[in-house]
Structure formats: structure tokens, C-alpha cells
Amino acid sequence: MSVVAGRLWDMASVTTEHYAWIRSSPVFRSAISGGYGLTLVQGVSPGGVLRAMGAEPQGTCTGVDALIERHADLRGATDYWPNRERIVRAAIRLADEDGLEAVSLRKVAAALGVGPMRLYGYIAGKEELLDLMVDAVHAEIRPVGDGWREVLRSLAETTRQAAHEHEWLADLLGGRPQLGPHALARGEAVVAALDGVDVDAIMPVVTAVDAYVIGAVRREIAERRAERATGMDERRWQASLGPYLERTFATGRFPALATVVRDAAHLDADHTFRIGLDFLLDGIEAGISR
Incomplete structure (x- = not known):
């Protein structure tokens, strides 16, 4: 014994x-x-x-x-022991449910049923974990299409879709380039589609599309969060401001704004995104055709 x-x-x-x-x-x-x-x-x-x-x-x-x-049928239970992939998947689940504030090595370890120190054999710290989470989501961003315009449109739309499915992604996009394997594969697909474009124009073109998408999705995610916080959707919020705007526009100080607010079509987020993207792609086409 x-x-x-x-x-x-x-x-x-x-x-x-x-x-x-x-x-x-x-x-x-x-x-x-x-x-x-x-x-x-x-x-x-x-x-x-x-x-x-x-x-x-x-x-x-x-x-x-x-x-x-x-003990969880350990015979052949390959999912029992934590590895980098499982750690990242668990962190993404936490972030999807409760935002980035819910992500810490301690909370991820608890979700996996292990002690926090067990994770340090795979993850150096929270910053590395966030980088790995972003790269994992880049696996969902796979631009496709015939020709550079279709590929850039696909890049914008799939990035936006990924940010809608993982709201926290909007907070981490931008800044220094992502250099993980999935992000590099995404970059390779986009740059390959721009073959024939002046090499000095390629990165400014890709950066312009990325900047447009990041700005658009951050605004959309901010609206989602405001709606959850206030219980008031965008239309109700606009209606609540109606009397104030009527009084303000009646002063005659903002005639151009008054015309747009009163007479222009009120587009939803999807339509607004597509129109703005078309304007951007038209500009890119005009620029690279010179």
C-alpha cells in the first residue's frame, strides 16, 4: 500500500x-x-x-x-491536458461571452479546470494570449475573389463579419501589424491579388481598406454596446433627440446639416458599410489606374 x-x-x-x-x-x-x-x-x-x-x-x-x-476518462483523453490551442479557444469563449475584461490567465485556467501556473508553459502572459486570440480569429478572415477589387471587398466583409461575431476583436484591431500564421496567410492572399499593382502602392491600398473597416466596425460595435447599456436602439435614440434637433435647426445656424438630416435616406449599417466601401474601392481603382 x-x-x-x-x-x-x-x-x-x-x-x-x-x-x-x-x-x-x-x-x-x-x-x-x-x-x-x-x-x-x-x-x-x-x-x-x-x-x-x-x-x-x-x-x-x-x-x-x-x-x-x-478522472474524465483519461485513457486516450487528449483534450484533458491543456495546450496552446485549447487555452486560446477557452480565452475566446470567455471574451465572446463577457468581453476582454473577462480574459485573464486565472480565469482561462479555471475554465480549463487547471491551476493558473499550468498555463505558463504555453503562454508567456496576457499580452501574448491576446495576440494569439486575434490570430486565431484571423483564420475566419479568408479573402477570396477574382481580381483585386473582389478580394479587397471580401477582405472588408469577412473582417467585419469576424468583428461582429467576436466584438472584442474591434478593440484589438489596428496598431502594429499582426504577424501570426493566420494573419500572414490573410495578408498573403490580399497582396497576391494585387499582383500587377505598383509595389509601392500595395501597402497603402491594403492599409486604406483596413482603416475603413476598423473605423466602421468600431462605430457599429460601439452602437451595439450603447444599445445594451441604455436599452434604447438607434432609432429610439434618434427619436428622443428629435425635439432638440428641431429647435437647433430652427435657428438657421446649420442649414446643410438640417437638409441632410431631414431629406437624406436613413440607411442601415449594412447598406452604409457597402456604400462607403464602394466609394473607397472606386478611389483606389482611380488611383492605381493613373
Whole structure:
């Protein structure tokens, strides 16, 4: 018998086959690659092995088979042990549900059912985690089309769609270029579509489209958040300001604005985005055709 943390483990039931399985399991290999350096010899408690691999015994049980049954079916359970992909997926789920303020290594570790220190073998800190989250979402941004105009339109639309599905993305876009594998694949697709355009114009063109999309989605996400905070959608908000605007425009100080507000079509966000993008692409076409 072996005593571990006040519990008795029946070592008689730990066979050579059990140890062979533990050594060959994905969980054990993850422990080795994570720098835990486990050495299994006959007489080592299975409870100690599982603790080293992140499991905590529940109650009194006998032998490795009982431990496996109690601990999320560890036999072949490749999803049990955290890895970088699982960490990033968990962080994205938290951010999708409650925003970036819900993302911390402690909260991600809790969502994965492990201790926070376990994550530092894969993630250096929160800044790296945020970068990995952004790059993971870039996998959803795959511009396609025939010719540069269609590809740039696809770039804008898929980026906007990704930001709508992951609101927090709008807060992290912009700034220094993303250099993760998915972001680079997205960049490669866009730049390849601009083959034939003067090389000095390529990055200004892509930057212009990115800037338009980032500005548009940040405004749209801000409107979503304001609607949730106030319980008032955009139309109701505009209606509430109607009397104030009528009084202000009646002074005659803002005639151009008064005409637009009263007479122009009130477009929804989708239509507004498409029209603005068309204006931008028309300008790009005129510029690169000179």
C-alpha cells in the first residue's frame, strides 16, 4: 500500500500494463514536453502520477483503473491536458461571452479546470494570449475573389463579419501589424491579388481598406454596446433627440446639416458599410489606374 495525501492506494492492482499505458498516454507525453520530467518506477503512487498530470484524486479509490474512471476518462483523453490551442479557444469563449475584461490567465485556467501556473508553459502572459486570440480569429478572415477589387471587398466583409461575431476583436484591431500564421496567410492572399499593382502602392491600398473597416466596425460595435447599456436602439435614440434637433435647426445656424438630416435616406449599417466601401474601392481603382 502507498499513502498519498492521507489516502491509501492499492499498489497491488498497478500492473506493468498500467504503467505502459501511463507512459504512452498523450497526457503523460504532454507532461514530459511541458518540462515536468516525470520518472515512473514501480512503487510510484498512481495518485501522485495523476496529480503531476493535473488530476486530483476524489475520495478513496483503488488502483489506476478506478482513478482513470474517476478522472474524465483519461485513457486516450487528449483534450484533458491543456495546450496552446485549447487555452486560446477557452480565452475566446470567455471574451465572446463577457468581453476582454473577462480574459485573464486565472480565469482561462479555471475554465480549463487547471491551476493558473499550468498555463505558463504555453503562454508567456496576457499580452501574448491576446495576440494569439486575434490570430486565431484571423483564420475566419479568408479573402477570396477574382481580381483585386473582389478580394479587397471580401477582405472588408469577412473582417467585419469576424468583428461582429467576436466584438472584442474591434478593440484589438489596428496598431502594429499582426504577424501570426493566420494573419500572414490573410495578408498573403490580399497582396497576391494585387499582383500587377505598383509595389509601392500595395501597402497603402491594403492599409486604406483596413482603416475603413476598423473605423466602421468600431462605430457599429460601439452602437451595439450603447444599445445594451441604455436599452434604447438607434432609432429610439434618434427619436428622443428629435425635439432638440428641431429647435437647433430652427435657428438657421446649420442649414446643410438640417437638409441632410431631414431629406437624406436613413440607411442601415449594412447598406452604409457597402456604400462607403464602394466609394473607397472606386478611389483606389482611380488611383492605381493613373
